[in-house]
Amino acid sequence: MALKIQLSSFDLECGTDEAGRGCLAGPVTASAVILPSTFQNSILNDSKQLSEKKRVLLKPLIESEAISFAVHHVFENEIDSINILNASIKAMHGSISQLNVIPNYIIVDGNRFKPYKSVPYKTIVKGDSKYLNIAAASILAKTYRDAYMEKIHEEFPMYNWKKNKGYPTKEHRAAIEKYGVTKYHRKSFRLLPEQYRLDL
Template sequence: MALINRFSSFDFECGTDEAGRGCLAGPVTAAAVILPDSFKNDILNDSKQLSEKKRVLLKPIIEKECVAFALQHIYEDEIDTINILNASIKAMHSAISQLEHTPQFIIVDGNRFKPYNTIPHKTIIKGDSKYLSIAAASVLAKTYRDAYMEKIHEEFPMYNWKQNKGYPTKAHRAAIKKYGVTKYHRKSFRLLPEQYQLDI
């Protein structure tokens, strides 16, 4: 099914989404994107449905053809302080605030959001597989976050973040059990199954 360009009738409708919410390490990253009415792309879809190769291919296309885009990381310490839901929403708000054009309407992937200023918004479950601007935001959030995780992988290669990107894979959890936690791990998350005690 082809993705839809607009939910509202406003010219400056912004789509926003985040990546990394379920990770054990690294930031949660949000993107906000305003696309022109004329935007079309047959490949673009929810970033989770795309291969890494396709996401990397789409990133410069989205950045070149969009009206505006912005990104925001919220890091581990703040996630631990305000919780992952609030951190995700804060990342989206911050990305929206950096857009070159103030959006007239905001569409959000998922079902949780807080009003941003006085701009009307709509939460859309599986919005990243329904609306182009949310899909574009999901691709940018994912590619920028992946690049960050690959960078910090060099500092702690034993956790293999270049491959797992901080998600709770068996190998990632085995590395936490063996080596302990790093400054990039989210201490408020259950990093290991309960049978293992972790000294944080």
């Protein structure tokens, strides 16, 4: 099914989405994207449905064709301090505030959001598989976060973040059990299953 360009009739509708919410390490990253009404792309879909190769191909295309786009990270310490839901919303707000135009309307992937200034908004469950502007935001959030995780992988290669991107894979949890935690780990998350004791 083809994705719709946007939900509202406003000229400057912004789609926003985040990546990395379920990770054990690294930031939660959000993007906001405003696409022109003429935008078309047959490949663009929810970033989780696309291969890494396709996401990397789409990133410069979205950036060159968007009316405006922005990306914002919220890092581990703040996630631990305000919780992951609030951090995800803060990352979305941060990306929207970095747009070079103020959107008339915001559509948000998921079912939780807080008002951004006085801009009307709507939350849409699975919005990244329904609307092109949210799908575009999901691609940028994912590719920018992946690039960040690949960068910090060099500092702590034993966790293999270039592959697992901080998600709770068996390999990542085994590395936490063996080497302990880093400054990039989210201390408020259950980093290991109950049978392990970990002194944080």
